[in-house]
Amino acid sequence: MTECKQNRGNAVLRNPLINHSAAFTQEERDRYGLRGLLPPAVTSMEDQVTRMRTILDRCPTSFDKFLILDSLHATDENLYFKLLIDHIDDYMPVVYTPTVGEVCQKFSHIYRHPRGAFISINDKGHVREIIENCPNEEVDVIVVTDGQRILGLGDLGVNGMGIPCGKLSLYTACAGIDPAKTLPVTIDVGTNTEAYRNDPLYLGLRQERVTGEAYDELIEEFMVEARRRWPNVLIQFEDFGNNHAFDLLDRYRDQCLCFNDDIQGTATVAVTGVYSALRVTGTETGGSDVFVYGRR
Structure with a gap:
C-alpha cells in the first residue's frame, strides 16, 4: 500500500x-x-473473486461481461487482475478478442472511465503537456494506435482505444507487467468512417483523416515526448493502416525500442508455430509443406 x-x-x-x-x-x-x-x-481476495464470478455468470452476453469488468478495472485493479489471472481462459475473450471488436464499435456510447492518453491533431505543439499530464511516474510499455485499421473492422477513429486498453490488460495478466507502468494511447487525426463523424455521441474529431506532413509531425512529437519522459519505454504500434505502419516501423525501429504487433508480432507467432510443429513431427523445413489459414 x-x-x-x-x-x-x-x-x-x-x-x-x-x-x-x-x-x-x-x-x-x-x-x-x-x-x-x-x-x-x-x-479474502478469493471470496471477492467468487462474488465477481457470480455476477459475471449472470450476464447474458460477453459484451455485458465486459461492461462489468471495465467498471471493476476502474475501481479495483487488484481484484480485476486477480480475476483475470486466475481465470484467464474465461475472461481473455471478454477483455480482448473477440469481444473487444464490439467494444470498440460502441466505445463512444459506453465510455465512462477515463483511461490512457488521447492525442489529437489539434494537440500539435502541446504533446509534451499531455505526456506530463499522465499520472504514471514510470512507464515500461505504451501501446499506441491511430484507429485506422482496428481488427477487421476498418477505420474506427478514437473508438479504437479499446484495443490498447485490452492488450495492456493481457500484458499484465499473462506477462506480469505492472499495470501502473503501462499506458494506452490513441492518436486521433480524424476518421474516414462517415457514420462515426455523424454520430452525436462520437468522442473523436469529426473530420476526415489528416495525412502527410501534419500526420508525421504529430507522430514525431509523440515519439520524442514519450521517450523524453520515459527513456526506456517500449512503444508498440497497434492497428495502424498499411499506408503508415511500415513507414513508422522503418523510421523508428533503429531509434528506439519499438515494434509493430501486426507486422512483427503476427509473423513471430506464425514462425514459432511452424517451428513447433516441425519439432513435434520430427521433420525439417525443406521437406515440409506449410498451409496458412486465416481471415482478413
Missing part, C-alpha cells in the same frame, strides 16, 4: 491502483481512515 497523506479514506477507495475494497484488514482500515466506510466483514 502506498504510504502518503492524501491516500486516506475515500481517496483510497477511489484509487483503483491501491483499493482492496472489503479485503482491507481491520488494521489497514484504521491506518488509512477506512473504518465505517466498508462493510464490517473482512473478506
Whole structure:
C-alpha cells in the first residue's frame, strides 16, 4: 500500500491502483481512515473473486461481461487482475478478442472511465503537456494506435482505444507487467468512417483523416515526448493502416525500442508455430509443406 497523506479514506477507495475494497484488514482500515466506510466483514481476495464470478455468470452476453469488468478495472485493479489471472481462459475473450471488436464499435456510447492518453491533431505543439499530464511516474510499455485499421473492422477513429486498453490488460495478466507502468494511447487525426463523424455521441474529431506532413509531425512529437519522459519505454504500434505502419516501423525501429504487433508480432507467432510443429513431427523445413489459414 502506498504510504502518503492524501491516500486516506475515500481517496483510497477511489484509487483503483491501491483499493482492496472489503479485503482491507481491520488494521489497514484504521491506518488509512477506512473504518465505517466498508462493510464490517473482512473478506479474502478469493471470496471477492467468487462474488465477481457470480455476477459475471449472470450476464447474458460477453459484451455485458465486459461492461462489468471495465467498471471493476476502474475501481479495483487488484481484484480485476486477480480475476483475470486466475481465470484467464474465461475472461481473455471478454477483455480482448473477440469481444473487444464490439467494444470498440460502441466505445463512444459506453465510455465512462477515463483511461490512457488521447492525442489529437489539434494537440500539435502541446504533446509534451499531455505526456506530463499522465499520472504514471514510470512507464515500461505504451501501446499506441491511430484507429485506422482496428481488427477487421476498418477505420474506427478514437473508438479504437479499446484495443490498447485490452492488450495492456493481457500484458499484465499473462506477462506480469505492472499495470501502473503501462499506458494506452490513441492518436486521433480524424476518421474516414462517415457514420462515426455523424454520430452525436462520437468522442473523436469529426473530420476526415489528416495525412502527410501534419500526420508525421504529430507522430514525431509523440515519439520524442514519450521517450523524453520515459527513456526506456517500449512503444508498440497497434492497428495502424498499411499506408503508415511500415513507414513508422522503418523510421523508428533503429531509434528506439519499438515494434509493430501486426507486422512483427503476427509473423513471430506464425514462425514459432511452424517451428513447433516441425519439432513435434520430427521433420525439417525443406521437406515440409506449410498451409496458412486465416481471415482478413
